Amino acid sequence: ETGVTQSPTHLIKTRGQQVTLRCSSQSGHNTVSWYQQALGQGPQFIFQYYREEENGRGNFPPRFSGLQFPNYSSELNVNALELDDSALYLCASSPPGTSGETQYFGPGTRLLVL
């Protein structure tokens, strides 16, 4: 059974640019959630996708957007990057029947905005 994978592992961008991060959910999992984790802090919930639709959203501006594909993989897009967007971005997948609650995290993508 393959766990949650994310790509790329590291990324450097400059302020104002756009970035796309990718997540492949664990086999059989149909819900994907995205988090931002700043250094030394807890993860902050960005949004959750279920059946290709946004199923919940945290306190993040519209320049954070996402997609879920029919194979349940997902993308996080961030436009107009700001310095404060530098963080570890984690995705987590959830198996059916758990209402998106039981979450298994990927290794994360570390984004640095210069």
Added chain:
Amino acid sequence: GENVEQHPSTLSVQEGDSAVIKCTYSDSASNYFPWYKQELGKRPQLIIDIRSNVGEKKDQRIAVTLNKTAKHFSLHITETQPEDSAVYFCAAKDYGQNFVFGPGTRLSVLP
């Protein structure tokens, strides 16, 4: 919106002793409370969770208790081992699928 506080921020215990980490939440509508362990440079790992219709749950050396009236929940680790050293996060989820994490507790188990 939901706010989760977590105490203590750091905790050192001797190997074999027990460790207790406490969290409080603000939204009485929150109904799911997971705990995650994150070792340095690694992904968060779900270690135990509890739902609002249950007061206590145990899994080997780990237990979680929930007091809905007081809006707090606690993680208990017994017979601690050096490999329990990590940062532990509590979280609360409301009906809107919004997961709010606490700031974390750095646990050090001293041999």
